[in-house]
Amino acid sequence: MKAREWGVLLVLSGAIFLEGIDIAMLNIALPSIRDDLGLSTGSLQWVVSAYVLGYGGFMLLGGRTADLLGRRRVFLIALLVFLLFSGLGGLAENGATLIAARFVTGLAAAFMTPAGLSIITTGFEEGPKRDRALMVYGAIGAGGFTLGMVIGGLLTTLDWRWVFFMPVGLxxxxxxAASVLIPRSPRPDRTGKRFDLLGGLTITAAVVLLVLGVERATHVGVGWTVGAIAASLALVGAFVAVERRTASPLVRLGIFRSGSLVRANVIGMMFIAGFFGFQxxxxxxxxxxRGWSTIEASLAMLIMGIDVALAPTLTPRLVRRFGNAPVLLAGLVFALLGFALFLTAGTGTSYWGMLPSLVSMGMAFTLAYGPLTIIATNGIDEEEQGLAGGLLYTSFQFGAAIGLAGVAAVNVxxxxSGADQDLLAGYRAAMVVPLAAAVIAVVVGAFNLRGRAKEAAAEPELVGVA
Known part of the structure; x- marks a missing residue:
């Protein structure tokens, strides 16, 4: 790649790193935020849920907006909004202001993330160069998730507000850098195309209700949860009906004929569900x-950040040798192994006893994140790359909601009681949720191998990355 291409790639990778650490840092800072602002447990949950709703609810709209209005423009505007409302979150003096700031920050991320990914998938030609770019992008993005808790723990010891101010500086x-490095491109040809307002409203409402139903499942009655999910499914049905009739759909339903795209989204949802629940x-x-401090817990998990070094160096070599599907599957198996190993942790387990599980999770991100992104976007028309990115990151966000809600419900x-053995029994029972998610991901990932084998049989002259 040329120097400018590396510059663009690092800027866009920095944005996905920013999104990852923003989520992870907040999780470690929540107890300090509650104590300082005097929030109830219910209000504290909304600090997380507000971001999830903004991010997960508007991701598809964000991806399609990037396709129609221009990816560079949408990326820059969304990044500016992200900056401003991260700062507002750091200045918040009450729960209402912080929750509102988190919602808008999540909404900005919903436009920024698919726009950034689609700039890569359209700016680098499909093949080895794009795969290399996505490996680097995936490695840095995964590093945001795995290093965010460490960085958040260090910043929280100074003041929880730095968890919001640090993203402002970045x-x-x-x-x-993006204003200078990302090249301008002609405005997309919107002839015969328009915003599918009705489709956007129905799918956004559907996703918001679905995420809200899952997120709040451990805090409200069963009837409320069932009602929210039922209303969400009804809106999904309405959305499908709208998309079939409109001339310019928000989501062209034919995109789901791509088996690799569908499998990648299911795998992404389960992989992230397992990781967030495990974390x-x-x-x-x-x-x-164990009574470890925030700093001690954060540093203990630092080893999972090995993906930052290994994903851009080791993973591309493995992909060139074996293809995306086998490397992705290996990463999913490492995740399953990591969850299973942590089941053996007891009240007196040393750090060295926990280390194999944490290293396995680092290897899981090393091998899975980049190939997953490639599989989810390869073969998709350029004009729908924003949509493909939006679908993938919607799956990620919904997976995070499922994982957190699932382990919380089972743990409770x-x-x-609060006795050590009871706490340990609760953790082990809840670990079944990440384990189940990993099993599903591995099974679906194995189907990628079948699809790859069929493609190779149909086109034996094609050699290279799957």
Missing amino acids: SLVLLI FLVVLYLQEL AATA
Whole structure:
């Protein structure tokens, strides 16, 4: 790649890193935020849920907007909004202001993330160069998830507000660099195309209700949860009906004929569900059961950040040798192994005893994140790359909601008291949720191998990355 191409790639990778650490840092800072602002547990949950609703609810609209209005323009505007409202979150003096700021920050990320990914998938020609770019992008993005808790723990010891101010500084640097480095491109040809307003409203409402139903499942009655999910499914049906009739659909339903795209989204949802659930349980285990400080717990998980070094160096070599599908599957198996190993952790397990599980999770991100992104976007028309990115990151966000809600519900149900053995029993019971998600991901990932084999049989002259 040329120097300018590397510059563009690093700026866009920095944006996905920013999005990853923003989520992870907040999780570790929540107890400090609650104590300082005097929030109830219910209000504290909304600090997380507001971001999830903004991000997950508007991702598809964000991806399609990038396709129609121009990816560079949408990326820059969204990054600016992200910067401003991250700063507002750091200045918040009450829960209402912080929750509102988190919602708008999530909404900005919903436009920024698919726009950034589609700039890569349209700016680098499909093949080895794009695959290399997506490997680097995926490695840095995964690093945001795995290193975010460490960075968040360090910043929280100073003041929880730095968890919001640090992204402001990084956003400003990225905004300046993006303005200079990302090349301008002609406005997309919108002849015969228009915004599918009705489709946008129905699918956004459907996703918001679905995420809200899952997120709040552990805090409200069963009837409320069932009602929210039922209303969401009804809106999905309405959305499908609208998309079939409109001349310019928000989501062209034919895109789901791509088996690799559908499998990638299912895998992404399950992989992230498992990771977020696992991360949540590990933090509880270290801090509640073992009595480790925030810094100690954060540093203990630092080893998972090995993906930052290995994903852009080791993974491309493995992909060139074996293809995306086998490398992705290997990453999913590492995730399953990591979850299973942590089941053996007890009240007196040393850090060295936990290390194999944490290293396995680092290897899972090393091998899975980049190939997953490639599989989800390869073969998609250029004019729908924003949509493909929006679908993938919607799956990620919904997966995070499922994972957190699932482990929280099982943990509460399985913990009889505050005794150490009861806490440990609750953690082990809840770990079944990440394990189940990983099993599903592995099974679906195995179907990618079948699809790859069929493609190779049909076109034996094609050699290279799957």
